[in-house]
Amino acid sequence: xxxxxxxxxxxxxxxxxxxxxxxxxxxxxxxxxxxxxxxxxxxxxxxxxxxxxxxxxxxxxxxxxxxxxxxxxxxxxxxxxxxxxxxxxxxxxxxxxxxxxxxxxxxxxxxxxxxxxxxxxxxxxxxxxxxxxxxxxxxxxxxxxxxxxxxxxxxxxxxxxxxxxxxxxxxxxxxxxxxxxxxxxxxxxxxxxxxxxxxxxxxxxxxxxxxxxxxxxxxxxxxxxxxxxxxxxxxxxxxxxxxxxxxxxxxxxxxxxxxxxxxxxxxxxxxxxxxxxxxxxxxxxxxxxxxxxxxxxxxxxxxxxxxxxxxxxxxxxxxxxxxxxxxxxxxxxxxxxxxxxxxxxxxxxxx
Numbered sequence: 001x002x003x004x005x006x007x008x009x010x011x012x013x014x015x016x017x018x019x020x021x022x023x024x025x026x027x028x029x030x031x032x033x034x035x036x037x038x039x040x041x042x043x044x045x046x047x048x049x050x051x052x053x054x055x056x057x058x059x060x061x062x063x064x065x066x067x068x069x070x071x072x073x074x075x076x077x078x079x080x081x082x083x084x085x086x087x088x089x090x091x092x093x094x095x096x097x098x099x100x101x102x103x104x105x106x107x108x109x110x111x112x113x114x115x116x117x118x119x120x121x122x123x124x125x126x127x128x129x130x131x132x133x134x135x136x137x138x139x140x141x142x143x144x145x146x147x148x149x150x151x152x153x154x155x156x157x158x159x160x161x162x163x164x165x166x167x168x169x170x171x172x173x174x175x176x177x178x179x180x181x182x183x184x185x186x187x188x189x190x191x192x193x194x195x196x197x198x199x200x201x202x203x204x205x206x207x208x209x210x211x212x213x214x215x216x217x218x219x220x221x222x223x224x225x226x227x228x229x230x231x232x233x234x235x236x237x238x239x240x241x242x243x244x245x246x247x248x249x250x251x252x253x254x255x256x257x258x259x260x261x262x263x264x265x266x267x268x269x270x271x272x273x274x275x276x277x278x279x280x281x282x283x284x285x286x287x288x289x290x291x292x293x294x295x296x297x298x299x300x301x302x303x304x305x306x307x308x309x310x311x312x313x314x315x316x317x318x319x320x321x322x323x324x325x326x327x328x329x330x331x332x333x334x335x336x337x338x339x340x341x342x343x344x345x346x347x348x349x350x351x
Contacts, residue, residue, distance in 0.1 A: 010076025102131025279303025
């Protein structure tokens with residue numbers, strides 16, 4: 001029996017292709033979609049799947065593109081530009097929405113549409129990739145261990161070469177600096193605002209604050225009001241991040257933005273299969289209750305884009321099996337802190 005279909009939009013992108021090929025291995029039958037007729041069509045023929053071509057700028061075409069599917073897995077970023085029109089269509093068509101964003105603005109915008117999603121009876125579940133399944137589940141697990149926690153710190157290590165889509169999103173967000181959560185409020189801070197040394201399980205490593213998606217999602221998953229997210233960096237990367245504070249106004253200009261985007265498009269689409277096979281990711285999390293109690297948990301898993309492929313399909317499998325709680329959800333709210341452990345090769349250790 002063929003499982004109910006879902007639509008994979010942005011199937012011709014780097015991550016979309018990884019997911020599309022894995023669906024065939026698993027015997028799933030998504031409808032591939034995107035706006036590039038040649039690329040999407042070629043991939044669909046290669047994999048023996050149906051396909052549809054439409055641009056998210058055309059609301060009527062987008063709504064028509066969702067006909068007959070149960071859910072959408074949206075993989076065409078930057079999602080600050082593409083999430084709203086796809087969500088609009090999903091709400092109208094009563095189709096579940098999942099995406100692989102890591103953008104704070106997108107998480108916040110979709111959370112504001114919780115009431116609409118509840119009324120439509122659909123799931124809004126952004127961030128089903130490496131952004132933010134492992135970190136969100138780690139945050140929820142730590143909160144489960146220490147329910148009185150007042151402060152949450154998350155960190156990760158192991159992201160290698162970026163895909164074009166990820167790099168483009170980074171360039172667009174670079175002029176905006178950093179962000180943390182303070183007393184429940186999103187708070188802007190300078191780029192590379194704080195550093196600390198973190199042991200991801202392989203010895204002390206320099207890490208720096210970044211505006212990762214958990215600044216939005218972990219607050220809703222845990223209710224913890226003070227949240228910071230760090231990533232491992234080298235000394236020269238830290239210097240470059242701090243230097244960007246001086247030139248943020250230049251980085252905002254269309255001339256500079258377009259220059260970097262052209263360079264990105266001229267480069268490789270993302271890490272090779274060999275790089276992904278060799279890669280590993282490491283996550284670390286800490287909660288504190290303000291009374292001197294501190295707990296740490298670590299998590300390790302596959303390379304980031306492989307991680308995204310696996311977690312996105314794990315989430316979609318839940319949805320296709322009618323496990324789709326309505327309204328805005330985070331991965332851990334929808335499927336629990338242990339959802340990430342469904343991914344092969346993921347290990348979690350508590351201190």
